[in-house]
Amino acid sequence: MSQPEEIKKRKPKARPVSCVSIPPRAFPLPIPLPVPLPPPPSSSASASSSSSLPLSSSPLSSLSLSAIANDNNTPRHSDLVRLHFLGSGASGNVYLVRHIPSSQLFALKTLPLSLQDDATRHNIHREIQILRQAHHPHVVRCHGLYEINGETQILLEFMDGGSLSSKILNESQIALVFRQVLLGLEYLHKRRIVHRDLKPANLLINSLDQVKIADFGVSRILSRTMDPCNSSVGTIAYMSPERIDTDRSQGVYDGYAGDVWGVGVSALEMFMGRYPLLPLGKSPDFGTLIWAICGDESPLRFIPQGTTPQFRSFLEACLQRDATRRPPVSHLLSHRFVAPR
Template identity: 55%
Template sequence: MRPGAAPPPVSRTRRLPELTLPMPQRDPSLAVPLPLPPPSATSTPTPPSSGGQTLLTPSISDLERVRRIGSGSGGAVYMVRHRPTGRIFALKVIYGNHEDAIRRQIRREIEILRTADNPFVVRCHGMYDHAGEIQILLEYMDGGSLEGHQISSERLLADVARQVLSGLAYLHRQRIVHRDIKPSNLLVNSARQVKIADFGVSRILAQTMDPCNSSVGTIAYMSPERINTDLNQGIYDGQAGDIWSFGISILEFYLGRFPFGENLGRLGDWASLMCAICYSNPPEAPPAASREFRNFIACCLQKDPARRLTAVQLLQHPFITQLQPPSSSSPSHP
């Protein structure tokens, strides 16, 4: 038990073996509520960029949809062009009629996300509440996601890991927890940069839906203590949870398959998937991998969240420091 943690209760009612996912309550200390942005779709100022220049959220009427670049049951993503400047963005459209309270919460989160200014985090430029749809304007990543990629070169994988860890370290310093790190949320562009995407809003929406309606793939990357809140005395550390999800994703890139079994959890076998995550030994890198990589994965996939290294600590791991590419600013495409 962690120092200072409350002792577990003498008795605890066992949960029924239903295929539902108990979600921990959101820790309000992880995001500071900010004033709501204007509800209209007109241009509003965003925080200064790293170059000190104040940017404006374009009016939605100035955005031209070029083509759809992604879709799912919850929404779609479009490549859009800002007519006055020709600049390309990504516009994420979230389907559904959400209650006013959810919309207000999303606006607050968007204000927080708009302050994120880091080269390893996809930039959020604003939100439109337009025609009953929630639309979010994002930095466009022309290489798409890393989902389905196999990265067998440890040197390339170390650089991908370095970039993702740099983004996570930044978010965690800002007291922002991603909670949905997985390959489909790691995007790459033609400049060979890897950036973290899709945090904040997806977490809010997930809390308003039946967990069985959410993506099985998302469940697959959750840490044991998040799935089963009886573990770790009911304490959930969101930053440690991000590290578990990161470790599973990096190991998946190396193996070219999901670490708990290629089909486990992908065919709707929720019970087997959650039992494997919570009660099986953590996945390991294969013996053919380097000693540094095997240890790196082990440092991420500790069942006890207190034993997982932080993003800052992992950036100092020999797997990262000994396998830096010749120019870390221009890594090879994974």
């Protein structure tokens, strides 16, 4: 990929990202449908075998989630008080809670046990393993887990700015946001963790403009670099073409490159203020989304006129239809659009 031209010195920092608002979306995105996934090629992520973090092989019926998640620093559940409701998702609700002894605020994610089949419980187990093993300033921290009152409750770092799904950002803000996202992804990829559902709703921000990657319910820890990512998880609107069109990709799927595609779609969405791979006003039904992502026309046609060469170059790198042409996260960090000045 050719290097973009030099640009002028960055202007003074724009208003805090967390203060930017966006009008309500014109349409909801569809619920993802099952799409069979092929095995991946050799991963571009380079890490020694000693750094791999394999998932537990224990049967789910014998797992104690609290034993996996908790240690001597885990706050006692009796010391937590719920303050108010923050939001909900497909699997449960999230509440703001305060730890009484320290007055520290947390987010408490609750998932009813009555709704948990083996697959759901496995996803919870996976998310807890990832969050407890991940210690990075751009990955949301997990502080504990409780099974109480008919619920699985996950105690998470509270990000007071919410998600970036409700933000319209300028290029300077996008560069600041995605440098942090790429640093978090670099950390995860080096540990053979792919997110597989990277989108604005899973990128959280706080009042200090720190951005962190969240929601690892569909992530996978690869016990070896060659392990396949062969399940149809994630949100279809943010899936990479090779994950959907297995014929064109010849049965090849690289989870690391899939995360890079998610970076590109998310960055463009934050710039445009709407899902970017459909024309304005186009109904986001399943077939239309599949064609927009996998059809003959390049998704690069949706990049608005007037973007700087640096931003366009960054988006073009992330949104390559051919997964082998997408640079790894470590290379994107040196791209002039996000590189520090």
